[in-house]
Amino acid sequence: MPIPASQPLPSSADSTSPAPDGTVTDRLVEANEHYADAFTDPGMDARPVLQVAVVACMDARLDLHAALGLELGDCHTIRNAGGVVTDDIIRSLTISQRALGTRSVVLIHHTGCGLLSLTEDFRHELAAEVGQRPTWAVEAFKDLDEDVRQSMQRVRTSPFLLHTDDVRGFVFDVTTGLLREIDPRG
Numbered sequence: 001m002p003i004p005a006s007q008p009l010p011s012s013a014d015s016t017s018p019a020p021d022g023t024v025t026d027r028l029v030e031a032n033e034h035y036a037d038a039f040t041d042p043g044m045d046a047r048p049v050l051q052v053a054v055v056a057c058m059d060a061r062l063d064l065h066a067a068l069g070l071e072l073g074d075c076h077t078i079r080n081a082g083g084v085v086t087d088d089i090i091r092s093l094t095i096s097q098r099a100l101g102t103r104s105v106v107l108i109h110h111t112g113c114g115l116l117s118l119t120e121d122f123r124h125e126l127a128a129e130v131g132q133r134p135t136w137a138v139e140a141f142k143d144l145d146e147d148v149r150q151s152m153q154r155v156r157t158s159p160f161l162l163h164t165d166d167v168r169g170f171v172f173d174v175t176t177g178l179l180r181e182i183d184p185r186g
Contacts, residue, residue: 044073046100052076053096055151056108057083061174064108076102082115083108084139085151094160107151107169108179115140144171148182 053076056064064070064077076096078089085107096102118140127133141147148169156164170179 042072048073048075048096048100048102050074050104051102052104052106053078053093053102054106054108055079055083055085055089055093056172057081057110057113059110059113059174061112062108062110062172067172067177067179068106076100082113082139082141082147083110083151084115084141084147085154086136086139090154090158090160093155094158097162098160103163104166105155105163105168107148107155107167108172109144109148109151109170110172110174111144112174113144116142116144145182146186149184149186152182152184 050070052074054064054068054070055078056062058079058081065072065074068075076092078092078096080086080089093102093105115138118138120138120140122138122140123134123136148171152167152169155161155167158164169182169184171182172179
């Protein structure tokens, strides 16, 4: 069960956790202080060495750098719920390509994604609860492969992107760690 950042950590937290009255955010800030003690500026700029942008789901089970053999500075990593290509993903990809030199796009969805069990009803229920309709779509889907194809198509047809010839899509299996490439033609 996730622990909201505003709630104290349970007493079963590991020994690196802050005092019982601390929060998850306190633990993260403390970890950053330890990180900064040993940090040295790697001397990189924001342009990814491999000229690639990876769009993936925000799921905590995806360690993209490890799964793809990437090092710090190799790529731009853009994540959201489902790894779906939305207007904001197009915004980030446009900046990545036009201002920072990326040329390739890798899209990664994954098995067991939470968006497989949601519908647009989530949005309607949220509107009923808070009294305001969200301006965004849930972008839920029932078919991983088809949604990867749709995301590839959104990238390939965006008028804002300069480089749409090297766009590939995959499904990451959270139980095996393997990528399965999706044929854009179905």
